[in-house]
Amino acid sequence: MASREAFTQRERRAIIKYFEQGWESPDIAPQFDASESGVRRVYQQYREEGRDKPAFENCGRKPACNDEQKQQIIAMVESRRDIFMRELAEQVEKELKLKTSRHTLGRWLNQWGITRKKRPSTRRNSSAPT
Numbered sequence: 167m168a169s170r171e172a173f174t175q176r177e178r179r180a181i182i183k184y185f186e187q188g189w190e191s192p193d194i195a196p197q198f199d200a201s202e203s204g205v206r207r208v209y210q211q212y213r214e215e216g217r218d219k220p221a222f223e224n225c226g227r228k229p230a231c232n233d234e235q236k237q238q239i240i241a242m243v244e245s246r247r248d249i250f251m252r253e254l255a256e257q258v259e260k261e262l263k264l265k266t267s268r269h270t271l272g273r274w275l276n277q278w279g280i281t282r283k284k285r286p287s288t289r290r291n292s293s294a295p296t
Contacts, residue, residue: 172220173204173220178220180197180198181194181208182208185205185209191205230270238262239262239271239274239275240278240280242254242257243282244280251268251271251272254268255271258271
């Protein structure tokens with residue numbers, strides 16, 4: 167069976183409900199296209215920790231950068247607004263030792279509300295009509 171994303175809170179609550187109704191993991195797993203051990207783990211976490219949410223807000227994956235690194239990345243972009251994402255990814259890897267793709271950086275900047283407005287390549291002619 168292929169690996170799947172973490173269960174959403176809605177799915178986790180449904181799994182817990184099935185277990186509490188007496189269903190077994192071999193009967194529950196196909197309902198969610200998941201492994202038996204995966205659905206058992208959800209119920210175990212609920213019993214032991216009272217948790218029906220994923221471990222992290224982003225569905226089980228730990229954030230790739232911490233708040234300090236986030237601020238440093240933002241500072242890099244603000245110091246050079248016309249930087250290419252490829253160049254930013256190289257700078258982040260070199261200075262922060264954080265390997266990431268230009269696509270991920272673009273997604274992060276979008277989530278953080280950071281835009282990269284390019285500088286005009288030539289000076290504006292003040293005598294020309296606008």
